[in-house]
Amino acid sequence: NALLEFARVLKAKEQVVAGTLYHLTLEAVDAGKKKIYEAKVWVKPWMNFKQLQEFKYAEDVPASKASGLGVKRGH
Numbered sequence: 517n518a519l520l521e522f523a524r525v526l527k528a529k530e531q532v533v534a535g536t537l538y539h540l541t542l543e544a545v546d547a548g549k550k551k552i553y554e555a556k557v558w559v560k561p562w563m564n565f566k567q568l569q570e571f572k573y574a575e576d577v578p579a580s581k582a583s584g585l586g587v588k589r590g591h
Contacts, residue, residue, distance in 0.1 A: 520544040526552065535560035537569070543577065550577040 527541040540555045556569040 520546050520553075523550065533558070535563075535565070541574070551575070552577060 521544060523543040523545055525540060526543055529539045531537040531539065536559050538555075538557045538559065540557065542553045542555060543550055544553055545551075552574040553571060554574045555571045558567045558569050559565065
């Protein structure tokens with residue numbers, strides 16, 4: 517198992533199911549190299565329930581784009 521260091525959330529969306537299923541695109545550092553992962557987290561707050569449904573590698577971050585990625589925030 518590799519030790520990943522969380523860097524930032526690149527994209528997030530939610531899907532209402534029996535609770536909420538969050539689809540997250542994350543950037544993490546693995547052995548000094550930035551990589552992108554996708555995760556799905558199922559949350560049922562009324563039951564104090566959180567479960568990681570899926571976590572998988574998506575792609576490497578090209579060196580030319582590593583500093584240009586970001587999350588756009590509304591005002």
